[in-house]
Amino acid sequence: MPRYLIERDIEGAGLMTPAELKSVSQTSCSVLNELGPQVQWEHSYVTDDKVYCVYRAPNEALVREHAQRGGFPANRISVVSSVIDPLTAE
Known part of the structure; x- marks a missing residue:
């Protein structure tokens, strides 16, 4: 199944309290x-101002x-084509 990265512009996201999160x-x-x-x-x-x-x-x-149903912005949706990490270098 495809994996997606969703970029959400939410001003002050980094200031949300644990209860808000x-x-x-x-x-x-x-x-x-x-x-x-x-x-x-x-x-x-x-x-600070985004949630990925x-x-x-x-x-x-x-x-x-x-x-839409959750009332969240989805300013950019990208299909993840690959995932790399330090093990990729080996």
């Missing part, structure tokens, strides 16, 4: 439960539907 996570999981197991959230990175999320889904349309 928990609430956003709960909303995301609730929508994922509605969509079924074909859309999977792997993890997210929170920076990694998802697995059969297509981009389901990633966009998750964002």
Whole structure:
């Protein structure tokens, strides 16, 4: 199944409290439960004004539907073509 990197512009994302992050996570999981197991959230990175999320889904349309239902921006969605790390150099 394809992996997607979703870039979300969220002003002040890095200032969100643990309670706010928990609430956003709960909303995301609730929508994922509605969509079924074909859309999977792997993890997210929170920076100052952006959140980068990694998802697995059969297509981009389901990633966009998750964002719409959850009320999250999905400013850019990119298909991950490869993953590299230090082991790639060996």
